[in-house]
Amino acid sequence: MKKENHIENRIEQLIREERNTELNPYLSTRVMAAIAKQQDRKAGLLPVFLKPVLAMASLTIVVWLGIIAGSAYSSGSTEQATVLTNDATAEHFAFYLQTEKEE
Amino acid sequence: MEEAESIKSILAGHTAEFTHLVKAYETSVFHIVMGFVHQKEDAEDITQEVFVKAFQSLDRFAGRSSFSTWLYRIAIHTSLNELKRRKRRTLWSMAADMLQLPSTNKNPEQALTEKTEQDEIRKAIDRLPEKQRMAFILSRYEELPQRDVALIMEISEGAVEQLLLRARDNLKKTLQHP
Numbered sequence: 001m002k003k004e005n006h007i008e009n010r011i012e013q014l015i016r017e018e019r020n021t022e023l024n025p026y027l028s029t030r031v032m033a034a035i036a037k038q039q040d041r042k043a044g045l046l047p048v049f050l051k052p053v054l055a056m057a058s059l060t061i062v063v064w065l066g067i068i069a070g071s072a073y074s075s076g077s078t079e080q081a082t083v084l085t086n087d088a089t090a091e092h093f094a095f096y097l098q099t100e101k102e103e
Numbered sequence: 104m105e106e107a108e109s110i111k112s113i114l115a116g117h118t119a120e121f122t123h124l125v126k127a128y129e130t131s132v133f134h135i136v137m138g139f140v141h142q143k144e145d146a147e148d149i150t151q152e153v154f155v156k157a158f159q160s161l162d163r164f165a166g167r168s169s170f171s172t173w174l175y176r177i178a179i180h181t182s183l184n185e186l187k188r189r190k191r192r193t194l195w196s197m198a199a200d201m202l203q204l205p206s207t208n209k210n211p212e213q214a215l216t217e218k219t220e221q222d223e224i225r226k227a228i229d230r231l232p233e234k235q236r237m238a239f240i241l242s243r244y245e246e247l248p249q250r251d252v253a254l255i256m257e258i259s260e261g262a263v264e265q266l267l268l269r270a271r272d273n274l275k276k277t278l279q280h281p
Contacts, residue, residue, distance in 0.1 A: 007278045014224045015243050018137045024147050027133075028125040031154040035118065038155065 106170050114162055125154050128171060131245055132178045138240030139182035141225045149185050153178045168254060175245075175255050179237055227277040231270050238266035239274075 024030070112120045132153050137146040157177050164173055231239060234256070241252045242263075249267075253260045 003279065004275060007275055010220055010278075011224055011274060014221050015138075017221075018141060019134055019244060021133075021137060021143050021146075023130060023133050023150075027129050027147060027150065028122050030147075031125050031129075031151050032119070032122055034151055034155050035121065035158050038159075039118075 134244045135178045136182050138244035153181050235266050235270035239270040
């Protein structure tokens with residue numbers, strides 16, 4: 001009986017000692033910092049994941065714009081009259097002026 | 104602000120409101136965790152983890168039980184999981200334990216005897232079957248009434264009483280015949 005009481009007292013003493021262990025006064029700050037860190041990590045995860053997707057999308061857009069720009073060019077098949085003249089064989093303008101003087 | 108309102112506010116994005124809940128329950132959670140791990144640094148780390156988990160799953164708290172009941176369940180499961188994970192204690196914590204002699208005016212021999220005895224009690228608590236250990240820790244470390252222990256463990260009050268009686272008998276048997 002005496003031994004049983006001794007054991008019970010020792011258990012009680014151990015529990016009391018462990019219960020009286022001083023808790024870090026900044027525990028709530030630690031918890032909030034851990035939560036903030038986790039939220040930051042979550043927020044940061046999306047851009048990291050999106051980076052290759054965004055790169056691929058940009059490349060696709062550039063190629064697509066290139067194709068559109070290439071297709072928009074037309075070879076200019078409208079018919080245009082071209083006069084090929086040789087200045088050397090053209091009549092000299094002074095000839096007409098001379099004629100006017102004679103009149 | 105009431106707990107339910109605080110929770111609504113946190114879920115609405117006012118994260119800072121969670122500090123009040125942490126401050127209100129940190130000591131209780133710490134006591135429970137301490138009952139499982141018996142070591143201040145480990146208990147603080149696990150207490151932190153308990154609150155982070157609670158924050159993450161706050162949207163799943165349906166309010167069917169009180170916030171404390173829900174939180175204590177998280178504390179128990181987190182402690183048990185951590186114990187399974189840390190089955191092999193690190194050299195550091197073993198060394199810290201060996202150096203952690205009670206700071207009393209007793210002579211070193213008496214202090215060492217006390218330390219050995221305390222280690223035996225800790226081991227005996229740790230060796231209790233899981234349910235008995237849960238009931239014992241909630242009842243003795245956090246001094247919760249049997250009704251609350253029953254709610255947390257989702258069993259009847261009678262079952263809690265039985266578990267506590269068996270836990271006490273097991274501890275006595277183990278410590279009388281180590």
